[in-house]
Amino acid sequence: MTANPTACLLIIGNEVLSGRTRDANLQFLATRLGEIGIPLREARVIPDVEDTIIATVNECRARFTHVFTTGGIGPTHDDITSECVAKAFGVPWEVHAETRAIMAADYARRDPPVEFNAARLRMATLPRGAVPIRCSETTAPGFSMENVHVMAGVPRIMRSMFEALAPQLAGGQPIRSHTVHADYVYEGQIAEGLAAIQARHPALDLGSYPYYRGKGGGVALVAKGTDGAAVEAAAAECLALLARFGAAREGEPAPEG
Amino acid sequence: MTANPTACLLIIGNEVLSGRTRDANLQFLATRLGEIGIPLREARVIPDVEDTIIATVNECRARFTHVFTTGGIGPTHDDITSECVAKAFGVPWEVHAETRAIMAADYARRDPPVEFNAARLRMATLPRGAVPIRCSETTAPGFSMENVHVMAGVPRIMRSMFEALAPQLAGGQPIRSHTVHADYVYEGQIAEGLAAIQARHPALDLGSYPYYRGKGGGVALVAKGTDGAAVEAAAAECLALLARFGAAREGEPAPEG
Numbered sequence: 001m002t003a004n005p006t007a008c009l010l011i012i013g014n015e016v017l018s019g020r021t022r023d024a025n026l027q028f029l030a031t032r033l034g035e036i037g038i039p040l041r042e043a044r045v046i047p048d049v050e051d052t053i054i055a056t057v058n059e060c061r062a063r064f065t066h067v068f069t070t071g072g073i074g075p076t077h078d079d080i081t082s083e084c085v086a087k088a089f090g091v092p093w094e095v096h097a098e099t100r101a102i103m104a105a106d107y108a109r110r111d112p113p114v115e116f117n118a119a120r121l122r123m124a125t126l127p128r129g130a131v132p133i134r135c136s137e138t139t140a141p142g143f144s145m146e147n148v149h150v151m152a153g154v155p156r157i158m159r160s161m162f163e164a165l166a167p168q169l170a171g172g173q174p175i176r177s178h179t180v181h182a183d184y185v186y187e188g189q190i191a192e193g194l195a196a197i198q199a200r201h202p203a204l205d206l207g208s209y210p211y212y213r214g215k216g217g218g219v220a221l222v223a224k225g226t227d228g229a230a231v232e233a234a235a236a237e238c239l240a241l242l243a244r245f246g247a248a249r250e251g252e253p254a255p256e257g
Numbered sequence: 258m259t260a261n262p263t264a265c266l267l268i269i270g271n272e273v274l275s276g277r278t279r280d281a282n283l284q285f286l287a288t289r290l291g292e293i294g295i296p297l298r299e300a301r302v303i304p305d306v307e308d309t310i311i312a313t314v315n316e317c318r319a320r321f322t323h324v325f326t327t328g329g330i331g332p333t334h335d336d337i338t339s340e341c342v343a344k345a346f347g348v349p350w351e352v353h354a355e356t357r358a359i360m361a362a363d364y365a366r367r368d369p370p371v372e373f374n375a376a377r378l379r380m381a382t383l384p385r386g387a388v389p390i391r392c393s394e395t396t397a398p399g400f401s402m403e404n405v406h407v408m409a410g411v412p413r414i415m416r417s418m419f420e421a422l423a424p425q426l427a428g429g430q431p432i433r434s435h436t437v438h439a440d441y442v443y444e445g446q447i448a449e450g451l452a453a454i455q456a457r458h459p460a461l462d463l464g465s466y467p468y469y470r471g472k473g474g475g476v477a478l479v480a481k482g483t484d485g486a487a488v489e490a491a492a493a494e495c496l497a498l499l500a501r502f503g504a505a506r507e508g509e510p511a512p513e514g
Binding site for chain 1: 287301304309335379436462
């Protein structure tokens with residue numbers, strides 16, 4: 001797993017830090033990045049503040065194979081991600097002629113036609129050298145600048161941009177995962193046995209997650225890693241461990257309710 | 258707003274970075290911290306990796322007035338937050354006698370009694386000098402170590418720990434917020450006018466958030482800051498701006514559906 005490329009996600013937006021908006025992008029990207037073998041190793045939520053965005057982009061693009069950003073690429077004054085990425089790379093932020101033409105044709109085709117004003121032109125303005133990420137949801141693009149991939153914050157548009165980008169990313173080995181669980185079994189009972197399983201499978205991540213269901217609850221154990229056979233072996237050991245204390249079952253516990 | 262104390266949240270757990278678990282703590286803490294005048298300025302999701310936790314805690318406790326952590330204080334091998342905070346502060350990690358006595362009494366009182374084994378004793382082991390955060394949900398405590406406040410990852414327990422801690426935090430001025438919205442009005446139309454309102458109220462944060470509802474949608478504008486009169490004035494200007502393009506309304510748009 002250590003040989004896999006790594007990913008960092010920057011969620012850019014005051015609205016997440018103020019509690020107004022509940023982020024809906026982290027879980028999607030975490031799951032998809034695991035599937036294509038570029039595991040997410042860190043995520044940060046940062047405000048729409050120029051110095052913070054520039055410093056964070058520069059720190060993270062040096063530390064991770066890929067940096068993905070969401071948010072801040074619309075037409076309003078608080079949409080400053082694109083300009084900040086240009087400053088982080090030390091390149092001009094300039095109108096991208098091909099993108100302007102695509103957006104102009106789109107706006108002219110609308111009924112009634114949409115005015116291609118200065119605010120909307122910001123969405124056709126990219127760091128010099130950026131490669132647009134075009135998707136079916138909007139003609140205002142995301143873009144890749146070297147290993148930094150800038151996407152919209154609106155989940156529907158972000159997902160479309162990510163799926164357009166994903167085939168071009170050199171992935172590693174997909175992360176395999178196997179979950180088992182048992183009701184009325186508690187972490188304090190199985191901690192010692194679980195640590196022994198982890199010690200036998202040092203290349204895997206074994207996680208223990210309590211859950212609560214009305215007056216009961218239990219624990220779910222998750223084995224993860226790139227070696228599918230090792231994941232299956234560890235999951236079988238976890239199932240046997242749970243069976244010593246209760247009714248062990250395959251898979252995730254049923255949702256609450 | 259610049260005079261207010263600041264907060265950073267560290268969400269510690271592989272399960273959030275793998276997509277297994279959707280974080281449920283960020284939005285709660287963001288909202289509550291704004292209410293008590295300690296605005297959240299950054300959040301990070303980091304893995305259960307010792308070096309990463311230690312380095313992140315040390316970086317963030319120097320940069321922010323308060324650092325809150327969630328996750329990694331249970332009894333299993335992947336619960337390493339408490340040990341890592343001890344290492345970050347360079348102090349021993351040792352059994353906290355008062356906490357051990359409280360937990361022992363709790364476990365003895367259960368029917369059937371719960372074994373106070375080595376795994377559970379980890380939850381009574383704290384950095385030297387830490388002040389326990391006791392709550393009504395569990396006798397296994399969180400703790401404060403100087404400006405670092407370590408809480409459980411389970412939302413119900415985290416909330417209880419936060420509410421126990423909050424009265425002891427020296428807050429600043431609460432963040433006031435006023436939202437207006439209009440259906441069928443789009444960001445590209447109001448961007449210029451909104452920038453002018455922002456320029457007239459530099460101490461406020463004005464945010465613009467598109468929303469989508471079936472075949473329609475619109476935009477919500479949010480004014481935030483510690484000066485309630487300025488927030489009301491800016492919100493009135495936003496309402497007037499939206500009214501130039503559509504049916505402007507008070508408050509958040511209705512939920513989708």
